[in-house]
Amino acid sequence: MSQTDAAKVDGASTLELGRRVLRIEAQAIEALIDRLDEAFVSAVEMILAVRGRVVVSGIGKSGHIARKIAATLASTGTPAYFVHAAEANHGDLGMIAGDDVLIALSNSGEAEELLTIVPLIKRRGGKLIAITGNASSSLAREADVHLDGRVAEEACPLNLAPTASTTAALALGDALAVALLDARGFSAEDFAHSHPGGALGRRLLTHVSDVMRPLERVPCVAEGAIMKDALLSMTRGGMGMTAIVGDGNRVAGIFTDGDLRRAIERGCNFTADPVRDFMTRNPRTVRPEALAVEAVERMDSHRISQLLVVDGNCALVGALNTHDLMQARVI
Numbered sequence: 475m476s477q478t479d480a481a482k483v484d485g486a487s488t489l490e491l492g493r494r495v496l497r498i499e500a501q502a503i504e505a506l507i508d509r510l511d512e513a514f515v516s517a518v519e520m521i522l523a524v525r526g527r528v529v530v531s532g533i534g535k536s537g538h539i540a541r542k543i544a545a546t547l548a549s550t551g552t553p554a555y556f557v558h559a560a561e562a563n564h565g566d567l568g569m570i571a572g573d574d575v576l577i578a579l580s581n582s583g584e585a586e587e588l589l590t591i592v593p594l595i596k597r598r599g600g601k602l603i604a605i606t607g608n609a610s611s612s613l614a615r616e617a618d619v620h621l622d623g624r625v626a627e628e629a630c631p632l633n634l635a636p637t638a639s640t641t642a643a644l645a646l647g648d649a650l651a652v653a654l655l656d657a658r659g660f661s662a663e664d665f666a667h668s669h670p671g672g673a674l675g676r677r678l679l680t681h682v683s684d685v686m687r688p689l690e691r692v693p694c695v696a697e698g699a700i701m702k703d704a705l706l707s708m709t710r711g712g713m714g715m716t717a718i719v720g721d722g723n724r725v726a727g728i729f730t731d732g733d734l735r736r737a738i739e740r741g742c743n744f745t746a747d748p749v750r751d752f753m754t755r756n757p758r759t760v761r762p763e764a765l766a767v768e769a770v771e772r773m774d775s776h777r778i779s780q781l782l783v784v785d786g787n788c789a790l791v792g793a794l795n796t797h798d799l800m801q802a803r804v805i
Contacts, residue, residue: 495629495637502625502638503645509622510649517603517619518653521552524601526573528554533587535636536579536643543577543647550651551660559587572599577647580604581623581639583611592616605643621646682769683762685802686783686792687713694719694790697726697750701742704729704749713795715780718753723789725782727753759784762791766804769794 521528528547532540540556547554557570559578570576576595578588583606592602592613604617607624614620623646629637654660693711695704697720707716708729718727729749737752759782760769769781773796783792 491631498627498629499638499641502642505626506623506642506645513619513621514649514653517621517650518657520601520603520619521575521650521654522657524573524575526571526575528552528575528577529557529570530554530577530579530647531557531559531588531591532579533559533585535640536581536585539640539644539647540577540579542644543579543651546648546651547654550655551658552651552654559585559591570595570598570600575601575603577603577605577650578613578617579606579643580611580613581607581636581643583608583613585613588613589616605646607639607642680766680802680804681762682760682764682766682783682794683792685766685798685804686762686794687798688792689790692717692782692790692793695749696720697748699749701737701744701747701749701752704753705734705744708734713780713793715793715795717782717790717793718749719790722787725757725759725784725788725790726750727755728757728780728782729753730780757782759788761785766799766802770799770804773799 528544530540530544530547531537537556537558544554544556570591574595576592578592580588583604589612593616596602596616601619602617603619603621604613605621605623606614607622608614609620609622609624623639623642625638625642627633628635628639691711693707693713693715694717695707697718699707699718704716704718708714708731715728715730717725718729720726727750729752733752733754737747740752742752758772758776758778760772762783762785773779773781780793780795782790783794785791
């Protein structure tokens with residue numbers, strides 16, 4: 475086929491074909507719902523009881539799906555790793571111990587590479603969970619638990635390329651991972667510890683104390699200060715505000731750019747009027763031990779761009795604004 479021929483695309487038929495693929499794959503997953511039975515529960519119980527790890531294996535397209543299932547299990551509290559079935563036949567079988575559970579994926583259930591290693595694993599005492607599209611297959615018969623992943627047809631117009639079958643197997647793997655996550659009581663914080671380098675980890679592991687500006691860098695003036703001093707403090711601080719503190723460094727209020735505009739409208743005397751007459755009393759605050767994402771939510775809900783950080787006695791210990799949170803990549 476020439477490049478010219480390849481460029482000729484019938485938009486309407488292409489869209490219809492794309493929709494057909496999605497429809498077939500959606501129907502394949504829908505069909506799994508009604509077929510899910512006690513075998514699924516047995517698989518979850520088997521994995522929970524294992525003293526070793528979960529090994530996921532497959533060949534070809536099933537191998538790619540197996541790798542993703544292993545990654546999902548590992549990131550949601552179930553120690554798991556992927557072993558390529560062909561490599562297992564050439565030395566990597568030593569990675570699988572008798573205390574492990576093997577999840578083997580093969581749509582036909584007749585993948586020679588898997589069938590070669592299964593007896594060896596079972597001889598060591600390992601358990602086998604098979605995900606296949608054929609309950610009568612050799613792999614399904616060898617399995618301690620068989621999960622039925624058969625599909626009515628592949629989404630490929632030739633009914634050849636693994637499409638709906640791999641989607642079904644992936645969905646079953648996700649269902650296992652989520653059921654195990656729930657059974658283990660795996661929390662959002664646990665998940666974050668498995669993803670410390672990503673955006674999720676930053677959101678769930680970063681505390682206000684990690685991103686706030688410490689007290690010595692927070693613009694603040696005493697409650698009795700005049701407007702001129704508050705304005706100078708706000709200008710030097712570069713946060714668009716200055717904190718107003720009383721005895722014991724307890725927060726009495728905050729003076730922001732918005733308060734400044736309102737003070738000008740009221741005709742304040744910058745060299746005589748005290749800032750307490752124009753500050754915002756009872757400002758929104760946050761504790762240093764709070765998650766940074768909580769600070770983001772509080773700022774969003776109240777439509778403010780700064781937060782004072784206080785301790786248990788409402789004494790000022792720091793401050794942060796949206797720029798600080800953006801710099802820490804929390805937002």
